[in-house]
Amino acid sequence: MKYVATFTITVVTFLVLSGNALAGGDAKAGKATYDSKCKMCHGPDGKGNASLAKTMTTLPDLTAEKTQSKKDAELKKQIVEGSGKMKPVKGLSEQNLTDVVAFIRSLAKA
Ligand code: HEC
Known part of the structure; x- marks a missing residue:
């Protein structure tokens, strides 16, 4: 029984993590962050x-x-650490960052 529970948790965790990686962030959710912190x-x-x-x-x-042309990781770093005239943006979770980067990518395609 314990084994089954552990197995289930592993599978669910894997699905959640891989699902996020495949989706690569939700541009719609990122827009909300962008509108309040970046716009x-x-x-x-x-x-x-x-x-x-x-x-x-x-x-x-x-x-x-x-x-x-920058990688997602570079953009995230720039956002949380700031650079030049841009101060670090505080209070964003890893998911917020992934989403806001997805939103920035979507702007270029528009
Ligand atoms: C107070 C104004 C301000 C806010 C708020 C702000 N930025 Fe910036 N941002 C700047 C400025 C100015 C630069 C250029 C920094 C420099 O190199 O001097 C910049 C640079 C950047 C860059 C790097 C672009 C590049 O290729 O060099 C990214 C990415 C970025 N901002 C994203 C964001 C995101 C996402 C948010 C919100 C979470 C945000 N910024 C909030 C002013 C701002």
Whole structure:
């Protein structure tokens, strides 16, 4: 009986983990995070908030090749650790990060 329970938990854990890996993040869920934590600087379409761009001259276009060519892990690192004029964004779970990266990827395809 104990063996069956352990086996079931292993299978379920595997399915959940592999399911996440295959889905590669939920862009829809990522949009919610983006709207509340990123949009004020990066703009609704990732190209940068026009009125901020005057003072934040390094504001990148997130849909550009320069950003899109980075690996998911690099983008996540940039988001949680910050760089240059962008401060680290706090309070995001690993799932939030995966989703927000998926959303950034979806902007480039739009
Ligand atoms: C206060 C304004 C501000 C906020 C809020 C902000 N960013 Fe940024 N972000 C910047 C600026 C400015 C840069 C350029 C940093 C530099 O190199 O000077 C940047 C850079 C980036 C980059 C790197 C782009 C590249 O290829 O160099 C990514 C990815 C990014 N931001 C994603 C996000 C995400 C996702 C969020 C929300 C979770 C977010 N940012 C919130 C201002 C902001």
